[in-house]
Amino acid sequence: xxxxxxxxxQYLFPDSARTESELQPINLRxxxxxxxxxxxxxxxxxxxxxxxxVVAVTAVxxxxxxxxxxxDVQLRGxxxxxxxxxxxxxxxxxxxxxxxxxxxxxxxxxxxxxVMTVNDYLARRDSQWMGGIYEFLGFSVGCIQQGMSGEERRxxxxxxxxxxxxxxxxxxxxxxxxxxxxxxQVHRPFAIAVIDEVDSILIDEARIPLVxxxxxxxxxxxxxxxxxxxxxxxxxxxxxxxxxxxNIALTDxxxxxxxxxxxxxxxxxxxxxxxxxAAQDSVHAHALLRRxxxxxxxxxxxxxxxxxxxxxxxxxxxPAGLHTAIEAKEGVALKTQGRILGLITLQNLIALxxxxxxxxxxxxxxxxxxxxxxxxxVEVIPPNRPVIRIxxxxxxxxxxxxxxxxxxxxxxxxxxxxxxxxxxxRSVEESEGLSSxxxxxxxxxxxxxxxxxxxxxxxxxxxxxxxxxxTNMAGRGTDIKLGEGVAExxxxxxxxxxxxxxxxxxxxxxxxxxRQGDPGSSRFFVSLEDDLFxxxxxxxxxxxxxxxxxxxxxxxxxxETRMFLRKxxxxxxxxxxxxQRRRQDILTGPAPDLERVISLTTxxxxxxxxxxxxxxxxxxxxxxxxxxxxxxxxxxxxVDSMFQQLETRIDEEIQMRVAEAEAGGGxxxxxxxxxxTYLTTDQPFGTATERIMRGIxxxxxxxxxxG
Numbered sequence: 001x002x003x004x005x006x007x008x009x010q011y012l013f014p015d016s017a018r019t020e021s022e023l024q025p026i027n028l029r030x031x032x033x034x035x036x037x038x039x040x041x042x043x044x045x046x047x048x049x050x051x052x053x054v055v056a057v058t059a060v061x062x063x064x065x066x067x068x069x070x071x072d073v074q075l076r077g078x079x080x081x082x083x084x085x086x087x088x089x090x091x092x093x094x095x096x097x098x099x100x101x102x103x104x105x106x107x108x109x110x111x112x113x114x115v116m117t118v119n120d121y122l123a124r125r126d127s128q129w130m131g132g133i134y135e136f137l138g139f140s141v142g143c144i145q146q147g148m149s150g151e152e153r154r155x156x157x158x159x160x161x162x163x164x165x166x167x168x169x170x171x172x173x174x175x176x177x178x179x180x181x182x183x184x185q186v187h188r189p190f191a192i193a194v195i196d197e198v199d200s201i202l203i204d205e206a207r208i209p210l211v212x213x214x215x216x217x218x219x220x221x222x223x224x225x226x227x228x229x230x231x232x233x234x235x236x237x238x239x240x241x242x243x244x245x246x247n248i249a250l251t252d253x254x255x256x257x258x259x260x261x262x263x264x265x266x267x268x269x270x271x272x273x274x275x276x277x278a279a280q281d282s283v284h285a286h287a288l289l290r291r292x293x294x295x296x297x298x299x300x301x302x303x304x305x306x307x308x309x310x311x312x313x314x315x316x317x318x319p320a321g322l323h324t325a326i327e328a329k330e331g332v333a334l335k336t337q338g339r340i341l342g343l344i345t346l347q348n349l350i351a352l353x354x355x356x357x358x359x360x361x362x363x364x365x366x367x368x369x370x371x372x373x374x375x376x377x378v379e380v381i382p383p384n385r386p387v388i389r390i391x392x393x394x395x396x397x398x399x400x401x402x403x404x405x406x407x408x409x410x411x412x413x414x415x416x417x418x419x420x421x422x423x424x425x426r427s428v429e430e431s432e433g434l435s436s437x438x439x440x441x442x443x444x445x446x447x448x449x450x451x452x453x454x455x456x457x458x459x460x461x462x463x464x465x466x467x468x469x470x471t472n473m474a475g476r477g478t479d480i481k482l483g484e485g486v487a488e489x490x491x492x493x494x495x496x497x498x499x500x501x502x503x504x505x506x507x508x509x510x511x512x513x514x515r516q517g518d519p520g521s522s523r524f525f526v527s528l529e530d531d532l533f534x535x536x537x538x539x540x541x542x543x544x545x546x547x548x549x550x551x552x553x554x555x556x557x558x559x560e561t562r563m564f565l566r567k568x569x570x571x572x573x574x575x576x577x578x579x580q581r582r583r584q585d586i587l588t589g590p591a592p593d594l595e596r597v598i599s600l601t602t603x604x605x606x607x608x609x610x611x612x613x614x615x616x617x618x619x620x621x622x623x624x625x626x627x628x629x630x631x632x633x634x635x636x637x638x639v640d641s642m643f644q645q646l647e648t649r650i651d652e653e654i655q656m657r658v659a660e661a662e663a664g665g666g667x668x669x670x671x672x673x674x675x676x677t678y679l680t681t682d683q684p685f686g687t688a689t690e691r692i693m694r695g696i697x698x699x700x701x702x703x704x705x706x707g
Contacts (some may be wrong), residue, residue: 017175022052022079023072029056033206038064038136047136049107053259058101059132065132066097073384074098081357082106084418085586086198086370088363088380090387092479092515095196097361100130102357103194105162107139109193114184115163118197122147127163134161140342150217153186154228166201167210170349173675174212178604180597182588183555190353198358199504202374205567206315206347207562214675222278223321227328229261238702239283248283258514273616277321285325292429302326306472312448316679321614339616340607341675347674348573350374361511362504369559377640387512389491392523394499394547403527407497410523411467414493415441420466420486423495424509426531428685430497431469445466462492472505480512485610491519499526499547501536501554571636572614576645579607590643595658601672604656610646614639 028121033044034058045057058202059070069080075095081102089095092688100117106113117123126284127143134141142156144164153172156162168702181541218569235241238254255267258279264272267279286680289295296303296312302323303312317323317335327334350356356376367378395404407423411508414421425431428447446457446468463483482491492513500506505523513520526532526547536554586599617638 016344023054023075023263025218026059026075027072029053033057033060034063035582036060043135048108051079051601053541054105054108055101057137061133061136062097062100066129068094068097069095070094070215071384073381073571076379076381077359078102080381081359083657084355084357084361084376086357086376086378087359088378089361090381090383091511093381093384095361096126096130099194099196099359100133103161104134106192106194106355107134109152110388112157112159112188113161113192113194114165114169114190114675115161116169116193116201117163118200119165121197123163124164124294128162146173147641150184150186156186157186164361165642166195166346166349167245167653167679170210170346171212172346173349173352174210174344174677177583178212178343178672179469179587180600185587189354193350193353193356193358195356197360198619199360199363199366201346201357202350203369203504206350206373207345207565209343209345209680210349210677211343212341212675212677212679214341214673222274222325223282223328223334225262226258226275226278226282227285227325230279230286231329233257233286234704237502238704239287240535242288247286250279254279254283266665273315277616278325281321281325282328284322285329289326290427290429291330291425292432296428297330297332298449301335302330302332303448305507332422337606338453338612338676341604343577343611343680344573345569347373348569351573354500359451362507365503365507370548371684372559373547374561383517385434385517387514388517389520389522391510391512392521394524394526396547397525398529400527400529403497403525403530404434404437407434407495407525410525411438411441417489418465418486419484419489419491419493420462420464421468421493421495422461422480422481422512423467423469423497423511425469425471426498428471431471434497436468437466441467443469446470461663462486464489479515482518488517488687492522493520494522494525496522496528499524499532501532501551501553501558503548503555506551523664533648564701567632568618568635571639573637579603594661598657598661599654602657603650604661606646606650606653613642617642 004241029052033041036044041057041060042052042617045061048054048057056077058078059075062068062070072093073089074097075097077087077093077098080103082101082105087095087098103113103115114125115123117126123143124145129140139161142159142162144153144156144162146168148156156164157172172186176187178183233254236251238251240249240251241247258275259265259267259391262275264275266272266275275677283637293305295305298312300386302317304316304318305312306316307355319327323335339543342423351374355479356374358376363378364380368377369378371705393404395403397406411421425434431445431447435443442465444457444460444467445456448471457468458480460466460576462480464486466483468548480492486492494513495508496506496509515520524547532547532554533687534552536557538552542556583603584598586596589596591599
């Protein structure tokens with residue numbers, strides 16, 4: 001029987017069966033090393049040349065420095081990372097410590113390892129917590145935090161191991177790309193990235209651009225004037241909406257209303273591009289973005305809500321025109337936008353590392369995307385203790401009203417048993433609506449309005465009879481510990497009020513219960529009126545009402561769309577790298593001071609103009625599809641031509657500006673004004689390019705466009 005169970009285990013976890021042979025020598029070596037003195041152990045660490053030896057030494061040091069004995073599943077996770085894979089490890093399995101042997105294995109190369117975390121707090125906590133292990137073995141550890149000076153950042157990046165968020169690393173790269181003197185740069189060449197919550201960074205946020213902006217800002221009253229008109233637009237009369245692609249198109253009546261109000265003539269003439277863009281952004285803001293769902297109005301400003309995490313997305317904006325349209329819609333002060341000086345997506349940032357690996361609790365469902373897009377295989381690490389959580393089948397209802405009534409009944413039924421409950425909702429609006437309907441039950445609401453109280457709320461969520469209504473904030477990176485006597489009652493009960501487009505998001509919510517062998521349960525309630533069914537039922541078999549099957553279909557479609565869009569974005573990233581190589585050669589080259597600075601600022605100015613031109617062209621390329629032309633071909637051809645013109649213009653402009661400076665004229669090139677960084681968000685309905693591409697991809701699938 002024991003042999004049968006072992007063979008079944010090897011079938012279910014083939015990677016684990018393969019690593020079993022590696023664990024035996026590691027554990028044998030651990031036992032030998034445990035008898036050494038500190039100095040002898042440090043010597044063994046310096047002499048270690050094999051992965052087995054490095055992992056064994058690190059495990060012994062972890063026990064000696066932190067008092068933490070590494071489980072076999074943590075060793076498996078370390079081996080997966082050290083072999084350049086993504087390790088899927090369940091919540092509570094100790095991913096932070098599991099990464100350390102792999103980080104040390106990579107740090108031995110001497111090129112620097114970036115350990116990416118999802119926020120500043122975790123970067124600081126993990127670097128301090130694990131720092132004793134690294135320092136015992138002779139490695140230096142740094143940590144990047146918001147507000148650090150350039151010198152502090154340079155020192156942190158010079159360490160053998162640097163903990164930081166992907167955003168901070170990317171923003172520093174963008175700032176380095178504007179440096180006028182080599183000493184102003186903080187990065188050294190990228191080498192290795194070890195990524196925590198890798199699915200969040202490489203999938204959920206992969207295409208979100210990090211932006212550096214600056215320059216003089218002009219107010220945009222056009223957005224306000226446009227809002228006065230479009231706030232009265234009605235669907236079907238002034239615009240149409242594709243439910244699947246969330247793609248808006250103005251009707252003849254809508255076009256005529258804009259042309260009449262602004263006296264513009266043909267709205268689609270080239271000289272009216274700004275007016276057309278403002279109109280599209282304004283209609284999108286009113287029709288597709290909802291207050292308390294997609295964004296909050298907080299302290300007189302628009303705060304974007306991260307749809308995957310349910311949190312306020314700090315320092316994140318929609319693309320400039322759309323963000324301004326939302327501000328005009330809500331009547332708040334228009335936020336400074338400035339001109340874009342540089343940008344890079346997280347996906348392209350990670351691609352700059354010669355080596356990368358990662359870990360998360362939910363990766364297997366996106367294994368194909370990790371493999372196709374990033375060349376990373378997923379290894380599922382079994383839990384240290386068997387998962388005994390009971391995941392009940394979904395309950396499906398015809399209407400949202402029926403579903404909501406059943407959710408409330410479930411809350412009341414389970415609450416009577418004394419078990420704690422966490423209810424996962426999709427938005428601030430939904431969480432607060434549900435809260436208002438169970439006022440007779442003591443409960444807490446965790447959403448983007450209450451982020452400051454998150455730690456206290458999570459600490460109470462596992463207590464006897466606790467009820468917590470939450471957005472996706474409770475779905476990732478949280479460890480809900482059971483209160484006294486709760487395990488005997490059956491543990492934490494998870495209620496999901498929706499299925500998301502991605503199974504990973506649902507699995508993250510489920511994973512809050514049943515950690516480290518704790519009991520628990522989960523149940524999802526869905527209705528045929530939920531967004532998943534409304535948006536995508538036409539894309540799947542009408543007779544198939546299984547949400548998970550629909551999610552698989554949608555995940556495949558989304559991957560297909562993202563792969564298609566890479567063709568649009570890849571060319572611009574290649575051009576950015578070419579410009580940066582040229583710029584870096586000048587920065588570190590032998591040219592006189594004056595000529596070098598003028599050359600650098602000229603490149604920066606013209607690249608900024610180029611980005612603005614490409615953005616305008618990309619936003620308008622969708623209209624080419626109306627004439628039966630291939631938008632991708634038109635875009636790539638135009639961008640290639642524009643870039644050739646840019647390179648020629650850079651040479652000419654540098655010569656002209658240098659001549660002016662030598663003649664005693666022209667502006668001081670070192671006076672550049674302030675810059676600032678932020679993220680732009682992928683709006684829920686996608687960028688203008690993405691919206692049209694979704695439609696094109698569907699047509700390609702149906703064989704109606706380009707054989």
